[in-house]
Amino acid sequence: MTPKRGGVLHLAQPSEIRSLDPAIAFDSFSIPVVHLLFRGLLDYDNATGLVLDQAKDWNISSDGKIYTFHLRSGVRFANGREVEAEDYVFAFERILNPQTGSPGETYFLGILGAREFVDGKAPHVIGLRAPDKTTLVIELKEPQFTFRYVLAMTFACPVPREVVQQYGTEFQSHLVGTGPYRLAEWRRGISCRLQRNTYYQGPDGFVDGVEIMIGCDDTVMTMMLERGEIDQVPLASPAQAARFKRDPGLRSWLTLVDAAETDYFFMNTEMKPFDDAQVRQAVNFAIDRERLLKLAGGFATVAHGPVPPVIPWSNPGLPRYDFNPEKARALLREAGFPSGFKTELWYSGDQPIFARLAEGVQQDLRQVGIQAELRPANFTAFDAKVTTRHQVPCGIWGWFQDYPDPSDFLDVLLNGERITENECNNTAFYNNPEVNRYLDAAAKNLDPGERTRLFRQAENLIMQDAPWAPLIHEQIPVLYHPRVHGTEPHPVWLWRYEHMWLDP
Amino acid sequence: MLNRLLTRLFWSAVTLLATSVLTFFLVNAVPGDVARSIAGAKASPEVLQQVREKYHLNDPVLVRLGHYLVQLARGDLGHSFVTDQSVSEAILTRFPTTAALCVTGLILWMLAAVPLGVLMAKFRGSWFDRTMLVAATLSLSLPAFWLARMLQYWLAFRLGWFPVAGFRSFAHLLLPAATLAIISGGYYALLIQANMMEVLNAPCIAAARAKGLSETAILFRHALRNALIPVVTVLGTDVAALLGGVIFTENVFALPGIGTLAVQSVFNLDVPMIMGTVLFSATLVVSVNLVVDLLYQWIDPRIKADY
Numbered sequence: 104m105t106p107k108r109g110g111v112l113h114l115a116q117p118s119e120i121r122s123l124d125p126a127i128a129f130d131s132f133s134i135p136v137v138h139l140l141f142r143g144l145l146d147y148d149n150a151t152g153l154v155l156d157q158a159k160d161w162n163i164s165s166d167g168k169i170y171t172f173h174l175r176s177g178v179r180f181a182n183g184r185e186v187e188a189e190d191y192v193f194a195f196e197r198i199l200n201p202q203t204g205s206p207g208e209t210y211f212l213g214i215l216g217a218r219e220f221v222d223g224k225a226p227h228v229i230g231l232r233a234p235d236k237t238t239l240v241i242e243l244k245e246p247q248f249t250f251r252y253v254l255a256m257t258f259a260c261p262v263p264r265e266v267v268q269q270y271g272t273e274f275q276s277h278l279v280g281t282g283p284y285r286l287a288e289w290r291r292g293i294s295c296r297l298q299r300n301t302y303y304q305g306p307d308g309f310v311d312g313v314e315i316m317i318g319c320d321d322t323v324m325t326m327m328l329e330r331g332e333i334d335q336v337p338l339a340s341p342a343q344a345a346r347f348k349r350d351p352g353l354r355s356w357l358t359l360v361d362a363a364e365t366d367y368f369f370m371n372t373e374m375k376p377f378d379d380a381q382v383r384q385a386v387n388f389a390i391d392r393e394r395l396l397k398l399a400g401g402f403a404t405v406a407h408g409p410v411p412p413v414i415p416w417s418n419p420g421l422p423r424y425d426f427n428p429e430k431a432r433a434l435l436r437e438a439g440f441p442s443g444f445k446t447e448l449w450y451s452g453d454q455p456i457f458a459r460l461a462e463g464v465q466q467d468l469r470q471v472g473i474q475a476e477l478r479p480a481n482f483t484a485f486d487a488k489v490t491t492r493h494q495v496p497c498g499i500w501g502w503f504q505d506y507p508d509p510s511d512f513l514d515v516l517l518n519g520e521r522i523t524e525n526e527c528n529n530t531a532f533y534n535n536p537e538v539n540r541y542l543d544a545a546a547k548n549l550d551p552g553e554r555t556r557l558f559r560q561a562e563n564l565i566m567q568d569a570p571w572a573p574l575i576h577e578q579i580p581v582l583y584h585p586r587v588h589g590t591e592p593h594p595v596w597l598w599r600y601e602h603m604w605l606d607p
Numbered sequence: 608m609l610n611r612l613l614t615r616l617f618w619s620a621v622t623l624l625a626t627s628v629l630t631f632f633l634v635n636a637v638p639g640d641v642a643r644s645i646a647g648a649k650a651s652p653e654v655l656q657q658v659r660e661k662y663h664l665n666d667p668v669l670v671r672l673g674h675y676l677v678q679l680a681r682g683d684l685g686h687s688f689v690t691d692q693s694v695s696e697a698i699l700t701r702f703p704t705t706a707a708l709c710v711t712g713l714i715l716w717m718l719a720a721v722p723l724g725v726l727m728a729k730f731r732g733s734w735f736d737r738t739m740l741v742a743a744t745l746s747l748s749l750p751a752f753w754l755a756r757m758l759q760y761w762l763a764f765r766l767g768w769f770p771v772a773g774f775r776s777f778a779h780l781l782l783p784a785a786t787l788a789i790i791s792g793g794y795y796a797l798l799i800q801a802n803m804m805e806v807l808n809a810p811c812i813a814a815a816r817a818k819g820l821s822e823t824a825i826l827f828r829h830a831l832r833n834a835l836i837p838v839v840t841v842l843g844t845d846v847a848a849l850l851g852g853v854i855f856t857e858n859v860f861a862l863p864g865i866g867t868l869a870v871q872s873v874f875n876l877d878v879p880m881i882m883g884t885v886l887f888s889a890t891l892v893v894s895v896n897l898v899v900d901l902l903y904q905w906i907d908p909r910i911k912a913d914y
Contacts, residue, residue: 119689119871119875120690121690122691201654204654204657206647206650208650208654209650316773318861319772319773323772323861327772482644483640483876487640526640
């Protein structure tokens with residue numbers, strides 16, 4: 104069908120849009136909306152391939168350190184002012200400025216001079232240059248393959264310096280970007296209305312406007328969808344999704360988005376008894392992942408490794424831990440725990456899926472003699488506890504990709520060189536120097552084939568050492584009214600409002 | 608009289624201060640790293656440090672309380688941890704919705720409760736009285752969230768007579784207001800009935816009958832006016848209960864009022880917003896009670912003797 108222009112897309116979200124400022128927004132509800140207002144140098148095709156967006160060409164120097172972009176001519180902000188390369192320099196420095204409080208700061212620290220700028224030792228980032236109005240040069244300290252993905256994140260969108268300086272922290276109420284839509288009205292915590300940006304010249308944006316109602320629970324959103332009051336229910340609960348899946352009249356309303364995420368059971372390799380690899384392997388054999396799928400409402404796939412299959416990645420030699428309680432008991436006996444042991448299993452009680460997984464894992468572990476006492480906590484308490492060294496023996500957590508590359512899981516979550524005393528994402532505190540070497544080499548290597556080899560070697564070692572028991576990769580159930588088209592799921596953006604169009 | 612008013616104002620201020628301090632300690636007792644909650648799990652140490660400095664999170668809790676109270680004395684409720692929006696602005700933006708809901712609910716429940724109470728008193732002991740007694744008792748026992756969901760499901764979703772949720776027009780207020788009217792209307796109908804029974808036996812009503820006034824005039828012009836006096840006091844003390852009902856009703860119908868703001872703030876552990884909504888609600892309850900106390904002296908001259 105040929106997409107048609109016109110109409111207003113009515114959306115609803117369960118919680119407040121935290122921010123629509125591209126330097127700040129970083130949650131799954133805000134980012135698809137930010138992508139309507141702001142666009143940058145690169146975007147994704149229908150999968151995980153990078154395509155040019157507001158740049159007309161780009162090249163990376165042979166040493167992998169210098170990225171040069173030439174901007175398309177005639178690209179304008181929603182206030183009519185033409186975008187210049189300096190706007191990108193300003194936007195990147197704004198993210199690096201600690202005063203901004205951007206959660207994206209770490210992604211830009213690979214730029215030459217970024218650390219000095221963050222520490223207040225330099226007024227500008229020397230690795231960011233705009234030799235003329237349409238040329239942007241970014242120089243990195245050392246080669247970093249994944250930096251190209253950073254440039255496709257919404258953090259990397261240009262913002263007009265004069266508007267940011269005029270409004271300061273209030274910029275987020277006066278947003279001006281280069282996307283297909285502009286902010287018409289934002290009643291914080293209540294509703295948000297976007298209108299077409301008449302200066303946008305790209306191919307996206309079929310509907311004339313987007314209206315977002317904020318603060319509806321899942322049940323209300325589903326009723327509103329069925330009554331035709333809204334067009335989408337993002338992240339429907341498994342119970343609602345199951346109802347739509349069962350009902351032949353409603354089945355076509357349901358879309359499952361394979362999320363690039365992994366829910367996993369981590370074991371603190373610095374704490375007894377999980378400092379013993381045989382114990383960790385025993386846990387891996389003890390868990391019935393097929394049963395966990397049922398506990399997840401059927402909207403998930405089994406995880407055999409840390410990296411989700413949505414990322415273009417395969418590792419045929421990956422050691423697998425199929426459900427085998429006998430083998431688990433034997434390994435426990437060998438490790439000196441013939442009667443099992445007692446431990447505490449921590450999880451965030453705010454997320455129902457983690458509660459169900461925790462109960463499932465607890466039951467499986469009990470079958471092999473491991474008595475795991477459940478320790479639910481609210482997310483902030485859980486987060487503070489599990490990211491601090493020597494605090495939590497084991498627990499359940501999930502990680503959602505920032506960009507579609509194995510390093511976002513293996514390097515960020517399992518590289519021992521990233522271990523810190525507090526706020527450590529390596530919650531297993533797993534440190535294998537050989538794995539670290541592979542991961543460090545892959546980070547700097549620019550050859551995709553060689554990177555794949557390095558990541559496979561690292562992942563194989565990780566699974567042998569078993570600091571995690573990978574559990575499931577979630578699928579996100581999304582409901583759409585039949586009048587909406589262009590709802591194909593996307594592995595990075597999840598859904599793309601700019602591609603959606605409505606029946607007349 | 609002036610002394611009495613000043614004393615009441617003083618104790619109202621003490622109540623609000625105690626509420627602020629208690630709420631402050633309660634929300635700060637929740638374990639966890641608020642900076643990580645604000646900046647996200649992937650924030651760098653520099654950003655986390657910036658957040659901690661901005662919100663004084665490194666300071667001891669008593670120092671933070673001091674900061675908060677000084678800020679409060681300046682009339683500043685602070686900024687949301689989550690959205691950086693001014694708490695006062697958030698409350699003022701949402702208060703009209705809550706006020707509209709309460710006023711519509713109040714009108715609906717008085718429209719139902721007054722005639723019902725009067726007729727139950729008039730037809731005391733009849734099948735009508737007994738049926739209404741059962742209905743009123745039932746309405747008293749209904750949890751607001753359950754009733755709201757039932758009305759929403761049947762009248763809005765299944766029958767399509769009303770919008771399901773949100774607030775784009777007056778029609779969006781009707782079902783939420785009806786929820787409040789039903790849970791409160793029964794109690795007020797019984798209260799009016801009891802008062803009417805008492806008033807109808809008073810000598811003044813016998814005198815009115817002796818003068819040959821019509822029964823309608825006696826019921827609605829003479830008896831009802833007197834019977835409504837205690838209702839005003841109960842209404843005043845009921846504001847807190849009403850706000851409780853409003854929180855559930857607003858959340859079920861996704862009405863952007865103070866109730867939804869309060870619940871969202873709790874889920875987000877947004878300390879300034881939680882403090883702001885609690886303090887605002889406490890101020891509302893204390894103010895209404897004060898006004899009702901003063902009004903009551905004016906409505907019922909007999910009370911003045913006590914002052």
